[in-house]
Amino acid sequence: MKGSAIRRVLPGFGLSLGYTIFYLSVIVLIPLSGVFIKTAGMGWADFWHTVWNTRVIAAYKVSFLTALSAAGINAVFGLLIAWVLVRYKFPGKSIIDSLVDLPFALPTAVAGIALTTIYAQNGLIGSKLEPLGIKVAFTPLGITIALVFIGLPFVVRTVQPILQDLEKDTEEAAVMLGARRWRTFTRIILPEIAPALLTGFALAFARGVGEYGSVVFISGNMPLRTEITPLLIMSKLEQFDYAGATAIALVMLVFSFIALLIINVLQSRISKRTTSA
């Protein structure tokens, strides 16, 4: 450490970095590598058969599509909520702003049983939708609603600060030049906040793919129809099929790492944008 080109005036570099790497290894890196080691012990054919059969593919599809639609819904309504919170004044705004964080603070199991009760056939909203032929609880639609709940703060809290800092000059110039409000929004504002919106979307999507607690109650857990991938891992564990559970976990981990990488690239672009502005 002493030979470094940068003169270090402050104390504790070796200790703090050493402890950080030690703790990170013990809690995160070594345990996670267990997934790779365990899967490496399986034969290739065995592995392929475990992670690519009808039931597993159906679970990937359910996880992917519900998380994607939930992130899409959140991108629209999250942007709208962020917009309303930044641009308008109305009574109770401060409380509403706090409530956006509730999905972060509320345990997922609590959200799960509450949403299931509301959207079940005899529930407050479920009973209104039933005569219209719309079933929510125990269908992919129910899973999507749970994931909308979980993902909402990600979009709002990523877009909000960018919207807050938005320079209004260009917007005003557009108005001077005769642009209508909607046109100003799509041509001037939307391109500015697009990276943040995309990051929020990606965060909500990544979280949704892995989510378990809120979904397990409302999904009904029917194989091929409403079984999500984390639940498949869980049911394999309950049958003591550790190798099978680990193989599917590996597929999910690789997917999550790629998602994390994309999110990091997006976020560094946003910070470049805001610092250069």
Place this chain on the structure above:
Amino acid sequence: MAGAITAHLSEEASVRPRHINESGFVRFLLISIALLFLTLMVILPLITVFYEGLKKGWDVYVAALTDSDAKSALKLTLIVSLIAIPLNTVFGIMAAWAITKFRFRGRNFLITLIDLPFAVSPVISGLIYVLLFGAQGFFGPWLDDHGIQIVFALPGIVLATVFVTFPFVARELIPLMDAQGVAEEEAAVSLGAKGFKLFWHVTLPNIKWGLLYGIILCNARAMGEFGAVSVISGHIRGETNTLPLHIEILYNEYQFSASFAVASLLVMLAVVTLVAKKLIEWRGSKWQSK
């Protein structure tokens, strides 16, 4: 990831010429849609928990909370949080110190690695410790020989909780300490401040609100974690059941009122967390403007 989405918003939108704003009708419409969406998605579930919990009367509600299994679940949840939070707080401070006060190769990569637990599904967070310490795991036979139990016991639940709450404190402190730079600490060093004293008297006063917020977020997640703990706890009633697992068991046994009564405890925890966040933001902005 949580750090990137924590917004500290205190300023109101500045006053703008009338013709640039949306018309009153559009504004009303947008606010209405936002409120309706939040009512359906967020407020309604909150009310449902209390309504369902109290539906069969106050006595049933109290009975569910004073039940011996509920009490031991609450106790276990508190013990797990009390172990997990200090561990992650010390780590968070160490990591933020190394990352923000010094420049070294691989710094950004280290930040990404710290974020890793956020990207991992809770179920996998539990699974990795079963693979290490379970009966068929890498260290399983050795632990068995020495009579140490980790999986289906307190140590496993603590490990899974530490994993899922791993980045919270570090994620709050890194942007904060990065923004504050090293000038104050360097000045203190030149005046003779050393080691821990430097941190305690110079750095800590500057980061205390951010640190507190990180700890509160960490606590909320630690007490509410379901998926990871569910994999590793074994669901032994009165022994390895945390509050969220107790809620699940009651719900699956169709004891809905009792389930929602216990759930209402965790809703109160969530509300306290949000209020604390608001207070800290308010104190923080007041302190900054001084």
